[in-house]
Amino acid sequence: MHIRKSSQAVIGLLAAATLLTGLTACSNNSPSTGSSGSTGSSGNVNMVFWHNGTGDKSQAYWQGVVSDFEKANPGVTITIQVVQNEDLDGKLATAMQANQAPDIFLQRGGGKLADMIAAGQVADITNSISASVKADYGTTPFGFDTIDGKIYAMPMSVQPEGLWYNQALFDQAGVSSTPTDLDSFNTMVSTLKSANITPIALGAKDAWPAAHWFYSFALRECSEQVVQNLTNDKTLSDPCYLKAIQDVANLAATQPFNQGFLTTVAQQGAGSSAGLVANGQAAMELMGAWEPGVIGDLTPDKQNLSTLRWFAFPSVPGGQGDPAAVMAGSDGYSCSAKAPEPACTNFLNFMASKTNSEGYATAYSTIPANPKAMDVVTDQSLLQAGAAYSKAPYAILWFDTSLGSDVGNAVNTAIVNLLSGQATPDQALAAMQAAVKAG
Numbered sequence: 001m002h003i004r005k006s007s008q009a010v011i012g013l014l015a016a017a018t019l020l021t022g023l024t025a026c027s028n029n030s031p032s033t034g035s036s037g038s039t040g041s042s043g044n045v046n047m048v049f050w051h052n053g054t055g056d057k058s059q060a061y062w063q064g065v066v067s068d069f070e071k072a073n074p075g076v077t078i079t080i081q082v083v084q085n086e087d088l089d090g091k092l093a094t095a096m097q098a099n100q101a102p103d104i105f106l107q108r109g110g111g112k113l114a115d116m117i118a119a120g121q122v123a124d125i126t127n128s129i130s131a132s133v134k135a136d137y138g139t140t141p142f143g144f145d146t147i148d149g150k151i152y153a154m155p156m157s158v159q160p161e162g163l164w165y166n167q168a169l170f171d172q173a174g175v176s177s178t179p180t181d182l183d184s185f186n187t188m189v190s191t192l193k194s195a196n197i198t199p200i201a202l203g204a205k206d207a208w209p210a211a212h213w214f215y216s217f218a219l220r221e222c223s224e225q226v227v228q229n230l231t232n233d234k235t236l237s238d239p240c241y242l243k244a245i246q247d248v249a250n251l252a253a254t255q256p257f258n259q260g261f262l263t264t265v266a267q268q269g270a271g272s273s274a275g276l277v278a279n280g281q282a283a284m285e286l287m288g289a290w291e292p293g294v295i296g297d298l299t300p301d302k303q304n305l306s307t308l309r310w311f312a313f314p315s316v317p318g319g320q321g322d323p324a325a326v327m328a329g330s331d332g333y334s335c336s337a338k339a340p341e342p343a344c345t346n347f348l349n350f351m352a353s354k355t356n357s358e359g360y361a362t363a364y365s366t367i368p369a370n371p372k373a374m375d376v377v378t379d380q381s382l383l384q385a386g387a388a389y390s391k392a393p394y395a396i397l398w399f400d401t402s403l404g405s406d407v408g409n410a411v412n413t414a415i416v417n418l419l420s421g422q423a424t425p426d427q428a429l430a431a432m433q434a435a436v437k438a439g
Helices: 007-013 056-072 085-097 110-118 131-137 140-145 167-173 182-194 208-221 224-228 239-253 273-278 291-296 343-351 354-364 371-376 380-391 399-403 405-419 425-438
Strands: 002-004 045-051 076-082 104-107 154-158 162-166 284-287 308-311 326-328 330-335 394-397
Touching: 045 056, 045 085, 045 343, 056 076, 056 291, 056 343, 056 354, 104 343, 110 399, 110 405, 131 371, 140 154, 140 330, 154 343, 154 354, 162 167, 162 273, 162 291, 162 380, 167 182, 208 239, 208 284, 208 326, 208 399, 208 405, 224 394, 239 405, 239 425, 273 284, 273 291, 284 291, 291 308, 291 380, 308 380, 326 380, 330 343, 343 354, 354 371, 394 399, 399 405, 405 425
Parallel strands: 045 076, 045 104, 326 394
Antiparallel strands: 002 394, 104 330, 154 330, 162 284, 162 308
């Protein structure tokens, strides 16, 4: 999935660009499944809603939004089920296979969304988006949730990827500026190690955080045309992909990651990779714009890390990608194909209002998809990431999301095998090629 952003589209995405200058405690709730929502004999409407906001702020946000919607829509009841982020895709797939999808659920977009559409499990909301939401959003935010010209999810955030770092640890190590190219990045890693600071936190047990290093290196090594064609290319034969995998291997050889990174999870608890950054035990992590909120839930005082900052993934020597391009994604919310209408899409429009978009951005500490909600973003790292996203010539969706669950998981696993010494770069690429061809 690829978004080419003209200057007009960028303004549509972040109309408040001028402002840009100045999940994680585990839930004990088990998601309920069941055919999606129902309409009782009395005419009452019941819907089930799955989201991944396990933090206190995000849970309180959704409880408030649902309560407000129910008050404004007598007879409508929405049951919330919180699902830990790493479990969500698998639980959704199981529920959909059993024809018991929740009515409303978090949507990743890309190939994962396309698979759901092909299975007849998700509703087309193109003609149900309200005029006020369309006026606020413009067209660009819907790009990651659009398949064949139809919209299947309401985006609530935009998530540019980059390196989120603790400025206090950089200062402690004497790192005076952030790197823009791979050579200066490697020098920075060495400087941090010399100061006995773990340079990079990595939760490779969850696979996808490790694979994001491959995605970002590929974004720099490969031309826009090549990465844009990822889902159609059944060979991955362009030499840039092998170069990107080799870049990951070369980085790993410098031993920049936390001890035990292969068995470290990404977002659950103080010992997770996000927890290491939150508690000053590692200097930085490669993640999307959910990172400030995740880290904020893992700090001792449950507040955003005031010294958290952001810089773009470095350029690579001879790379064919635009150094200003970004890897990105979006949190969108879909209605099941069997969800009661118009109650479900009314709820999506309700959550996308300016007020609720502001609440979402605050609760999740992220960048809202609704440009009219940008006023509430004050976190310096988010402002930095948002400014870079607004200027990016193009944005590429996470590879695993773009490729769909089965192929994407195989790509992620290939990178973990590389990092664990079970595969060479050539072997990792061969595994990816086999998965893409089979998929």
